Amino acid sequence: MPARLVAFVSLALVLDSLRDLAGPVSRAVSVIPLIFAVSCLFQLFATWAAFGFHQEFSTDHPAKGDVLSYRIVLHNGLPFPASIGLCLFHSASPLARVFVPLPLALGAKEGLGRKMEIACPYRGVYSFGASSFAFWDPFRIVEIEHRIEAHVFHVYPELVRIGPVLDALAEGSGGQASGSASADPTVFESLAPIQDGRGGFRIAWKRWASTGIPCAFVPGRSAAFGLRLVLDLRPGGAAGEEALAAEDLAVTAAYSLLARAAGVGIPAEFVLGGDEEGIEVSDEAGFRAVYERSTSVLFNDDRFPVSAFSGDRSAILVSAVPIAEARGGLSLYDALEEALSRSRPVRLIAAPSPLAADREKRYALAAAERLGGDDRFPAITALDPRRGPEDLIRAFSG
Numbered sequence: 001m002p003a004r005l006v007a008f009v010s011l012a013l014v015l016d017s018l019r020d021l022a023g024p025v026s027r028a029v030s031v032i033p034l035i036f037a038v039s040c041l042f043q044l045f046a047t048w049a050a051f052g053f054h055q056e057f058s059t060d061h062p063a064k065g066d067v068l069s070y071r072i073v074l075h076n077g078l079p080f081p082a083s084i085g086l087c088l089f090h091s092a093s094p095l096a097r098v099f100v101p102l103p104l105a106l107g108a109k110e111g112l113g114r115k116m117e118i119a120c121p122y123r124g125v126y127s128f129g130a131s132s133f134a135f136w137d138p139f140r141i142v143e144i145e146h147r148i149e150a151h152v153f154h155v156y157p158e159l160v161r162i163g164p165v166l167d168a169l170a171e172g173s174g175g176q177a178s179g180s181a182s183a184d185p186t187v188f189e190s191l192a193p194i195q196d197g198r199g200g201f202r203i204a205w206k207r208w209a210s211t212g213i214p215c216a217f218v219p220g221r222s223a224a225f226g227l228r229l230v231l232d233l234r235p236g237g238a239a240g241e242e243a244l245a246a247e248d249l250a251v252t253a254a255y256s257l258l259a260r261a262a263g264v265g266i267p268a269e270f271v272l273g274g275d276e277e278g279i280e281v282s283d284e285a286g287f288r289a290v291y292e293r294s295t296s297v298l299f300n301d302d303r304f305p306v307s308a309f310s311g312d313r314s315a316i317l318v319s320a321v322p323i324a325e326a327r328g329g330l331s332l333y334d335a336l337e338e339a340l341s342r343s344r345p346v347r348l349i350a351a352p353s354p355l356a357a358d359r360e361k362r363y364a365l366a367a368a369e370r371l372g373g374d375d376r377f378p379a380i381t382a383l384d385p386r387r388g389p390e391d392l393i394r395a396f397s398g
Contacts, residue, residue, distance in 0.1 A: 040083075040137040040138060040139075040142075041137065041142065043080070043081075043082070043083050043137075044083045044135055044136070044137050044142060044144060045144070046078055047076070047078065047082040047083040047085070047135050048135060048144045048146070050076065050077035050078045050082075051074070051075070051076060051077070051082065051133065051135075052074070052075045052077060053072060053073065053074045053075070053087075053130065053133070054072070054073045055070070055071070055072050055129055055130060055151070056070070056071045056072075056073075057069070057070055057128075057129075057151065058070075060153070061153075062120045062126075062153055062155055063120075063155070063156070063158075064120065064121070064122065064123055064155050064156065064157060064158045064248075065120065065121060065158070066120050066155075067117050067118070067119050067120070068117070068118040068119075068120060068128070068153070069115070069116075069117055069118075070115070070116045070117070070118055070128060070129070071113065071114070071115045071116075072087075072102075072113065072114050072129075072130060073111060073112070073113045074087065074102075074104065074106070074111065074112045074113070075106075075110075075111040075112075076106035076107070076108070076109065076110050076111070077109070078108060078109070079108050079109065080108050081105075081106065081107050081108055082104070082105075082106045082107075082135070083135040083136065083137065084103075084104065084105055084135070084136060084138070085103075085104035085105075085133060085134055085135035085136065086101050086102070086103055086104060086133075086134050087101060087102040087103075087104055087130055087132075087133050088101050088130070088131045088132050088133075088134070089101070089102075089128070089129065089130055089131055090127045090128055090129055090130070090131040090150040090151075091127075091128075092125070092126065092127035092150065093118075093120075093124065093125075093126040093127070093128075094122045094123075094124040094126075094244050095119070095121070095122070095241070095244075097118075099116065102114055104133070104135070120153070120155045121244075122155070122244045122245075122248050123155055123156060123157040123158075123248050123251055123252075123294065123295060124155055124295055125152060125153070125154055125155075125295050125296070126152070126153045126154075126155060127150035127151065127152050127153075128150065128151050128153070129148065129150055129151040130148050131147065131148055131150065132145055132146060132147045132148060133145070133146045133148075134146075154295045155295065156291065156292075156294055156295060157248065157251045157252050157255055157294050158248075158252045158256075158389065159252070159255060159256050159259050159291075160252065160256045160389040160392060160393050161256075161260075161393065162256050162257055162259070162260035162392075162393075162396045163393075163396040163397040164396075165377050165395070165396045165397070166227070166257060166260050166261065166266075166396055167260075167264055167266065168377075169227070169314050169316070169345075169347070169377055170226055170227045170261065170266045170268075170314060226261075226266055226267035226268060226269070226313050226314075227257075227261055227266060227267070227268045227269070227313055227314055227315070227316065228268070228269045228271060228278070228307065228308065228311060228313045228314070228315040228316070229254055229257055229258055229261070229268055229269070229270050229271070229278075229315075229316050229318070230271045230272075230278075230305045230307055230308040230315060230316070230317045230318070231250065231251070231254040231270075231271070231272055231273070231297070231305075231318050231319075232250070232273070232305045232308075232317060232318065232319035232320065232321060233272060233273035233274075233297070233298070233299050233300065233301035234273075234299065234301060234302060234303075234304075234305075234319070234320075234321050234327070235299045235300065235320070235321075236299070236319075236320030236321050236322070236351075236352065236353060237321070237322065237325070237353075238353035238355070238356070242353040242354060242355055243299075243320075243353060245353060245354055245385040246320040246351050246352055246353040246354075246385055247299050247320055247351075248385075249320075249351040249383055249385045249389070249392075250318050250319065250320045250349075250351035251294060251297060252389055252392070253318045253349050253351060253383065253389075253392050254270075254318045255290075255291055255294055256389070256392065257316060257318075257396075258270055258281060258287055258290065258291075259287055259291070260396075261281070262281050262282070262283055262284050262286060262287035263284060263287075265282070265283070267280065267281075267282050268280075268281045268282070269281075269313065270290055271305070271307045271308075272297065272301075273301035273303055273305065274301055274302075274303020274304060274305055274306065274307075275307065276306065276307050276310075277307070278307065299320065304327070304328060304330060304335075305317055305319070308335075308346055309335050309336075309338075309339045309344060309346060310344075313345075314345040314346070314347075315344075315345065315346040315347070316346075316347050316348075316349060317332070317346065317347070317348050317349070318349045318351060319332060319348065319349070319350060319351065320350075320351045320352065320353075322350075322352065322356065322360060323348070323350050323360060323363055323364060323367065323380065323382070324363060332348055332350075333367055333380075336348050336371065336379060336380065337371060340371055340372075340379060347377060347378075347379060347380075347381070348379065348380045348381070349381050349382075349383065349392075349395075350364055350380065350381070350382040350383065351383050351385065352382065352383075352384075352385070353385065354384075354385050354386050357382070357383075357384040357385060357386060358384075360382045361382040361384060363382070364378075364380040364381060364382035365382075367379070367380050368380045368381075377395070377396075381395050383395075
């Protein structure tokens with residue numbers, strides 16, 4: 001701007017120095033810069049006062065996966081052309097999409113419109129709409145800007161219907177709400193050869209097939225009824241949309257399990273990241289309060305989810321971190337193996353990125369075979385984000 005201003009002032013001074021060369025004509029020419037400057041300023045401030053706009057959104061409550069339609073209409077209310085300007089747009093979303101600015105050069109009483117479609121494929125907070133209008137004079141010496149508050153949308157995670165397998169796992173951590181420590185077949189403790197004269201056992205078919213020795217599951221004992229659901233908030237290691245797909249699947253799994261527990265009256269403790277204690281959720285009202293804060297859950301906690309491997313309740317850990325990846329000298333598989341060796345009822349649901357899904361599913365199947373456990377709900381279950389929540393629904397269908 002200083003260079004343009006210096007050029008304009010220099011031109012005005014040169015013309016002013018010529019005002020006595022040709023009588024009235026030169027004097028008229030010398031005042032042209034002043035008239036031009038006053039006219040431009042008048043046009044600029046008149047544009048700022050008379051300019052109008054209107055924004056429309058197809059919905060105020062988009063769901064995950066929706067495509068939001070957006071329309072903006074701009075209008076110059078002046079009987080003469082408006083000053084040149086530019087319309088900028090907000091762009092705050094998990095995808096970090098950038099919208100192309102809209103040039104403004106409206107004639108007298110002229111309007112201008114633009115339509116856009118905004119995809120909401122992931123959970124999170126989205127900010128859209130016009131962010132500002134800027135107008136300036138032809139030399140861009142003076143500029144006026146009008147800022148506009150963003151239109152904020154909260155896109156909540158998808159919830160899916162969870163089957164009764166979760167109920168059995170919760171009952172298996174105590175048998176009764178009173179906290180009795182009776183044996184329960186849903187809690188795995190160990191495997192033992194089948195003995196003659198002993199009935200009421202569940203046969204471990206996979207172990208029988210691999211070793212040739214008929215074996216049965218030995219039920220464990222636990223003292224606390226309910227569940228502890230832990231959502232690991234460590235980043236999974238992927239980037240961009242690969243990371244978003246894994247994190248979204250992990251969040252869907254955790255909150256869907258919590259919704260099932262609240263819906264059937266299972267006391268549940270919901271723990272985020274490396275916190276040692278979580279939020280107690282015992283009914284649907286408590287779940288809604290937790291669910292409404294789900295858009296602010298960020299995968300930026302480097303702490304290991306230790307709470308999944310302590311306490312008396314059956315625990316389910318949902319994580320986007322690779323199963324065998326050691327961080328700080330400890331992997332999820334190592335922690336799970338050690339917990340199961342202490343008869344700690346804990347299960348892992350892995351939510352890998354799409355590129356890592358095949359590898360993680362193969363590893364999970366092999367690891368679950370080594371660790372043993374309940375055939376209905378193995379020690380490790382890997383989901384595939386390319387299939388959406390289908391694997392999650394199938395794992396808990398019973």
